[in-house]
Amino acid sequence: MKRLGVIVLFAVSLFLLSFNSPVFANTASIYLNGAQLSAANLSQVEIVNSKVMVPIRVVEELGYVVNWNKTDQTVKIQNNSKTVAMAINKSSAYVDDRVVSLTSPPLLKGGTSFVPLRFIGEEFGLEVNWDNGTKSVYLSSEALESTPDSLDTTSANKGLIENIQFADNRLMINMDQSVQPEIFTMSGPERIVLDLPGAALADAFTLQNMAGAGSYQINIEEEQSFVSKIRYSLFKSDPSTIRVVLDLNSKASYQLSNAAGNSEGIVLDLFDPTSPTAPVTSPDTIPDISTPPTTTTTVPVTGNRLVVIDAGHGAHDNGTTGVSGRVEKDFNLTMALKVEALLGQEPLIDVVLTRHDDTYVTRPDRAKLANDLNADAFISIHANSVLNIPTASGTETYYYSEASKPLADVMHKHLIQATRLKDRKVKYNNYEVLRRSNMPATLLEVGFLSNAEEEALLFTEDFQNRVAQGIVDAIKEYFGIN
Numbered sequence: 001m002k003r004l005g006v007i008v009l010f011a012v013s014l015f016l017l018s019f020n021s022p023v024f025a026n027t028a029s030i031y032l033n034g035a036q037l038s039a040a041n042l043s044q045v046e047i048v049n050s051k052v053m054v055p056i057r058v059v060e061e062l063g064y065v066v067n068w069n070k071t072d073q074t075v076k077i078q079n080n081s082k083t084v085a086m087a088i089n090k091s092s093a094y095v096d097d098r099v100v101s102l103t104s105p106p107l108l109k110g111g112t113s114f115v116p117l118r119f120i121g122e123e124f125g126l127e128v129n130w131d132n133g134t135k136s137v138y139l140s141s142e143a144l145e146s147t148p149d150s151l152d153t154t155s156a157n158k159g160l161i162e163n164i165q166f167a168d169n170r171l172m173i174n175m176d177q178s179v180q181p182e183i184f185t186m187s188g189p190e191r192i193v194l195d196l197p198g199a200a201l202a203d204a205f206t207l208q209n210m211a212g213a214g215s216y217q218i219n220i221e222e223e224q225s226f227v228s229k230i231r232y233s234l235f236k237s238d239p240s241t242i243r244v245v246l247d248l249n250s251k252a253s254y255q256l257s258n259a260a261g262n263s264e265g266i267v268l269d270l271f272d273p274t275s276p277t278a279p280v281t282s283p284d285t286i287p288d289i290s291t292p293p294t295t296t297t298t299v300p301v302t303g304n305r306l307v308v309i310d311a312g313h314g315a316h317d318n319g320t321t322g323v324s325g326r327v328e329k330d331f332n333l334t335m336a337l338k339v340e341a342l343l344g345q346e347p348l349i350d351v352v353l354t355r356h357d358d359t360y361v362t363r364p365d366r367a368k369l370a371n372d373l374n375a376d377a378f379i380s381i382h383a384n385s386v387l388n389i390p391t392a393s394g395t396e397t398y399y400y401s402e403a404s405k406p407l408a409d410v411m412h413k414h415l416i417q418a419t420r421l422k423d424r425k426v427k428y429n430n431y432e433v434l435r436r437s438n439m440p441a442t443l444l445e446v447g448f449l450s451n452a453e454e455e456a457l458l459f460t461e462d463f464q465n466r467v468a469q470g471i472v473d474a475i476k477e478y479f480g481i482n
């Protein structure tokens with residue numbers, strides 16, 4: 001089990017190479033360990049000299065103490081081990097007693113103070129990834145996995161809640177081990193209450209959500225959401241029980257499913273009580289988890305399986321750029337073509353690519369192609385990047401719907417064997433191509449182009465052939481084809 005110390009060290013990075021214009025504003029989503037920050041949700045993010053600048057309230061939501069002095073236009077950011085002091089438009093800053101220079105000093109715009117996220121990340125140990133495709137900032141705690149176990153044993157044998165997310169009327173609670181939830185409703189006002197006996201909040205989760213002392217609340221600002229806010233707290237300490245309360249805008253029915261297979265966590269779908277047999281709201285975005293795929297390794301194949309292979313990015317959208325300048329879109333396309341060639345030799349599998357050349361297909365269109373074809377699986381191929389951590393490395397595999405987790409698991413198993421790189425695990429993320437695909441869908445981050453060694457490796461024929469074969473082996477295992 002992962003346990004984190006009070007002072008957590010995160011690896012840091014930032015990817016921004018696709019920005020050419022010196023300054024522009026953007027609405028960006030910001031995530032910490034896969035969970036979207038609520039303050040950042042509506043935030044304008046400034047891009048200055050290819051650096052992401054965020055309003056100081058975003059830094060507050062990360063759990064740091066932020067002091068803004070309007071008179072002398074200084075901002076002080078603190079945790080319990082470090083103080084960073086900066087001033088508007090000043091290119092030198094203080095880290096405790098040390099003077100450091102900033103390439104992008106804090107700026108004041110429209111009454112909001114913006115601070116450089118990468119710099120703060122470096123100093124406080126947050127890992128920052130910019131995904132230009134989705135205009136999203138991903139803060140991650142990857143390096144936490146290598147920190148030694150905490151001496152704190154109070155939460156031993158508890159299921160640690162790693163994040164709580166709510167989107168499209170689906171609540172997802174990710175945990176490191178499963179617990180048996182108790183669920184009930186309350187009226188006046190309408191609420192759904194979820195008690196999780198034997199659960200505790202992971203330190204990183206507490207950190208990311210520490211908006212104020214003891215206040216844990218996620219405001220839901222989606223339209224057509226049954227939920228206005230989610231509150232959670234330690235309800236009982238013996239046994240440790242976390243209570244999650246969904247405050248409802250209107251009465252809703254729910255369907256609870258423990259995450260399937262070897263995945264720990266809880267999925268709760270809300271739906272209109274007048275159509276209780278139709279869980280899940282938007283059929284074009286959310287797979288119906290009440291009908292998990294019948295395609296397991298033990299089910300005999302009755303007809304050809306159709307797989308859509310998606311080479312990420314394309315044309316003007318390079319994806320990430322490697323240290324030596326090679327671009328992700330080329331790697332992705334090469335891999336997709338290799339997988340297509342191998343699947344062409346499989347009599348029981350049909351394959352369709354979202355792109356065959358250096359063209360751009362929108363993310364919704366990639367998923368739509370798979371949906372229109374009624375494909376049995378959707379596999380999106382990508383390569384990773386972080387700035388400032390040249391050693392960041394490894395392979396990770398993403399899923400969105402619980403129904404996609406078995407595909408992601410089997411894919412990751414084969415991918416790790418093929419890449420022989422660091423195992424960065426199977427992860428949940430709200431990627432658009434995954435969210436919009438109606439069939440089991442997975443997104444592969446094969447390796448890091450920001451790591452010189454890995455970039456070189458990713459463009460070798462031998463590695464690519466191995467990975468293509470691994471992907472094909474995974475598809476065959478998933479469909480039970482020998």
Ligand SMILES: [Zn+2]
Binds near residue numbers: 312313319320328382
């Ligand atoms: Zn990509």
